[in-house]
Amino acid sequence: MPSIVAQRFPHCLSSVRRILTLLAVLFTVCSCTPQNDGSQVLHLAHGMPADHPVNKAMEMMDTRLQELSGGTMRIEIYANGQLGSERDLLELLQIGSLAMTKVSASPLESFVPTYKIFSIPYVFRDHDHFWQMLESPLGRDLLVSSEPVLLRGLGYYDAGSRSFYTNKPINTPDDLKGMKIRVQKSVTSVEMVKRLGGAATPIAWAELYTALQQGVVDGAENNIPSFYLSKHYEVSPYLSLDEHTYVPDVLLIGLPVWNSLSPQQQEWLQQAADDSIAYQRELWALKTQESLEALQAKGIEVITPDKELFREKVLPMHRAYDNTPLGELMDAIQNLP
Known part of the structure; x- marks a missing residue:
């Protein structure tokens, strides 16, 4: 069988x-x-x-x-x-x-390439824009695609949104230069970190705490509850809310x-x-x-950087999809009322 x-x-x-x-x-x-x-x-x-x-x-x-x-x-x-x-x-x-x-x-990218839209950084302006897309005909069409x-x-x-947490403060993209950042096994995620000046390092989630602790990587990126519940804050005391993707x-x-x-x-x-x-x-x-408040209570430094500085660095990734179905979807998302 x-x-x-x-x-x-x-x-x-x-x-x-x-x-x-x-x-x-x-x-x-x-x-x-x-x-x-x-x-x-x-x-x-x-x-x-x-x-x-x-x-x-x-x-x-x-x-x-x-x-x-x-x-x-x-x-x-x-x-x-x-x-x-x-x-x-x-x-x-x-x-x-x-x-x-x-x-x-x-993981759905390998089944339906259009799902790659969520891995492209700064497609969404904020959380409300993200949910506006999901609840629109664009989001509903994607579900049946x-x-x-x-x-x-x-x-x-x-x-939620994914942001960087690291062993040193990240206020601008320049702060990521030379840093080894754990990412998911995604070509798009690897390219994003590279565009921002870091070195992307795919590592299994289960192995990440040890990798951070031993300095195999200098940081990672994920949503706030995952950062807190995984206790990665014990070895990565800086959280930079750049909110590069909403997946x-x-x-x-x-x-x-x-x-x-x-x-x-x-x-x-x-x-x-x-x-x-x-x-x-x-x-x-x-x-x-609750997770954000708990992190702050534990002394984690929470940084709110200027997201536009990060967005400018990855704009070539957006332009690479010009005149493609993903580029058309990106334009439609940006033009949502």
């Missing part, structure tokens, strides 16, 4: 580890399980801990789905990466072995499972997802404020 899947879907089962993960899940989880009473259980997996705003929002989505469906549908959630990495979960959705997941928009690769977006969860989390359902639902079931699920998104945004805003 794995070899057939691999032939049909080029993004699936790219390593022995993924094949083993897939086989294990196939024998333990069905994506959409009919119950004896005629109800259905949708299985959802993701990598966040149980107390994360995303997981709490998913629990609320389950409650709402049960209410809307009169108890005929519910969601069973597997948190903490129990069923594999984000890439693993996307592949399981594609073949119908898992119903739903949440992933950062960044992944259907050709058997993934359908149900909505976006807030993951949302995307709530997805596999197209095989979505197409197996009736129109009424699809409507219930979409409404439950929409309600969970509104709830998650509230939780995220609260968690961000």
Whole structure:
């Protein structure tokens, strides 16, 4: 079976580890399980801990789905990466072995190139502009643009903005010169740090604390709650709120499972997802404020630099997309009323 899947879907089962993960899940989880009473259980997996705003929002989505469906549908959630990495979960959705997941928009770039828009720095002016785009036809069209690769977006969860945290103050791009900055495994992220004068160093998240502690890298970039909850502030006492990118989390359902639902079931699920998104945004805003206050209480120096200085440095990245679909999308985002 794995070899057939691999032939049909080029993004699936790219390593022995993924094949083993897939086989294990196939024998333990069905994506959409009919119950004896005629109800259905949708299985959802993701990598966040149980107390994360995303997981709490998913629990609320389950409650709402049960209410809307009169108890005929519910969601069973597997948190903490129990069923594999984000890439693993996307592949399981594609073949119908898992119903739903949440992933950062960044890994979706390799499935749908348009998602690269979120990795390009300073596309969005601020948080309000970012959500204006997500809730516009542009954002809604992007959610369904992944259907050709058997993934359908149900909505976006807030993951805040990404900023630099380092072992020395970053007030201007010049302060990044010569610094080794950890980034995700993203070509766009690497280019951004290079444009700003730093040396981009992709490192796994699980290894980052030690890398910061031992001086393998001089800093990293992420949202405020992640910086706080990871305790990276213990080895990186400066947070510069340059807010270079806004990368949302995307709530997805596999197209095989979505197409197996009736129109009424699809409507219930979409409404439950929409309600969970509104709830998650509230939780995220609260968690961000709490995390920032906790960081300041621990003596972390929080810097608010002139973002225009950073934006000017990366404008060549914007111009590189002129006369391309991504460039057209960027222009449309800038022209939102």
